[in-house]
Amino acid sequence: MKSLFKIGIVLSVFGIFWHSGSAQQSMVLDGIVVNENTPSRKVIPYANLRQADVMWQKRVWRRIDLRKKQNQVFYFPEEPAQGRKNLFDYIREGLLEDGTLTAYDPGPPTDPDDEFTRAYTADEVMKVMVSETEVEIFDEFGDVTGTETVYDTLRSANIKFYEIKEEWFFERQRSVMDVRIIGIKPMAEIEGPDGNPTIQDLFWIYFPEARFVFKKSEVFNRVNDAERRTYEDIFWKRQFESTIIKVSNVYDRQIRDYKTGLDALLEAEKIETEIFNFEHDLWHF
Numbered sequence: 393m394k395s396l397f398k399i400g401i402v403l404s405v406f407g408i409f410w411h412s413g414s415a416q417q418s419m420v421l422d423g424i425v426v427n428e429n430t431p432s433r434k435v436i437p438y439a440n441l442r443q444a445d446v447m448w449q450k451r452v453w454r455r456i457d458l459r460k461k462q463n464q465v466f467y468f469p470e471e472p473a474q475g476r477k478n479l480f481d482y483i484r485e486g487l488l489e490d491g492t493l494t495a496y497d498p499g500p501p502t503d504p505d506d507e508f509t510r511a512y513t514a515d516e517v518m519k520v521m522v523s524e525t526e527v528e529i530f531d532e533f534g535d536v537t538g539t540e541t542v543y544d545t546l547r548s549a550n551i552k553f554y555e556i557k558e559e560w561f562f563e564r565q566r567s568v569m570d571v572r573i574i575g576i577k578p579m580a581e582i583e584g585p586d587g588n589p590t591i592q593d594l595f596w597i598y599f600p601e602a603r604f605v606f607k608k609s610e611v612f613n614r615v616n617d618a619e620r621r622t623y624e625d626i627f628w629k630r631q632f633e634s635t636i637i638k639v640s641n642v643y644d645r646q647i648r649d650y651k652t653g654l655d656a657l658l659e660a661e662k663i664e665t666e667i668f669n670f671e672h673d674l675w676h677f
Contacts, residue, residue, distance in 0.1 A: 427475075433607045433622060438572065441563065448562040450667065453506075453638035453646075456554040462633040465611045465626060470549045476610050479623055480548040480578055483597060486605045487517050493602060495520070495595035498577060506557055506575060508598055520594055521546050523582075546580060546594075553579040553591065556599075556634070560667055562674070569671035573599040573627060599627075636660040 458467040466479040477485075486493035495512040499505030512520070522545050529538045555577040562569050575596045584590035606623035613619050626632060635657070638646040651659045 427620075430608055430610055430620060430622060433624070435603045435607050435624065436628065439563075439566065439570075442565075445563050445565045446561050447564045448670065450560045451640040452558050452560055452636055452663075452667075454556050454558065454634035455637045456556065456632055456634045458552055458554070460633050462631075466554065466623075466632070467548075467551070468612070470547075476612060478548050478551075479554070479609070480551045482605055482609045482623065483578065483602070484521065484548075486602070488521070490605075492605050493597055495597065496575075498593040498596055501593070504593070506577070506596060508575065508596060512595060517595070550580040550582065551578050552581045555579060555593075555637070562671060569667075571630075575599055576602065636663050639663050 456463050456466065458464070468478060469476060470478065472481060483493060487495055495517050496508045497505060497510040497512060497516075522543055525542045525544065526539045527542050528536045529540050531537045556573050557575045557577075558571055558573045560569065560571045576599050577596045578594045580592050580594055581589050582592050603624055606627065609623045611621045611623055611626055613621060621631075637648070637660070643649075647656050647659050
């Protein structure tokens with residue numbers, strides 16, 4: 393009886409040490425500190441704004457080219473790594489897994505819709521993310537025996553541009569020129585019917601809703617690993633490079649409709665300068 397009691401004690405002590413070792417294995421910290429900043433981040437609320445306080449307002453559409461160095465934080469990593477994901481991975485996760493984001497129909501190329509008039513259903517989002525192609529099946533003699541459906545999932549690496557719609561305004565209560573992003577639209581490079589790559593509009597995301605997803609999405613900092621920012625910070629601090637492609641006008645047309653090549657770039661810079669000069673010219677010393 394005593395020997396059985398001793399064996400039981402030994403097994404119990406062994407179990408405690410084994411459980412302790414397993415717990416230590418699962419609590420391995422890949423770093424020197426626990427990340428407390430990003431998980432606890434909160435969305436910075438916008439300042440209260442009344443229509444009567446908006447002294448001047450201009451709607452602007454911009455295109456963010458992910459091939460430019462300043463915008464590589466939106467593109468990399470192509471696959472999740474080191475606790476980081478690219479911007480489209482967070483958007484896809486919010487749409488398909490968490491249900492925290494809503495996708496809106498961008499409309500056909502001939503009649504685009506950027507006013508969030510129709511929300512996509514879950515099936516429509518999946519149709520955008522996964523394409524179906526019918527391919528022929530051949531036998532050993534090269535004869536067609538049937539067709540097969542091939543499913544191709546849209547990869548983050550296919551996202552080459554983002555378009556953002558924003559409002560620039562001057563508020564007289566605080567006497568500041570401010571900007572608020574209204575929507576963001578990912579654009580993917582896909583193979584066209586003729587075999588050449590073409591750019592396709594995927595969907596619009598309502599940015600005030602997306603801020604609650606972007607606030608916990610870490611972005612690589614080229615200078616300091618200890619100061620990790622989020623995509624919310626990148627948009628809030630305007631740490632991206634973009635080109636104006638449209639500004640509110642009586643014809644409702646884009647710059648490319650009346651300017652091409654270098655002239656289009658100069659027109660975009662001209663609009664940028666006009667917005668900057670508007671606030672500058674309000675003050676006299």
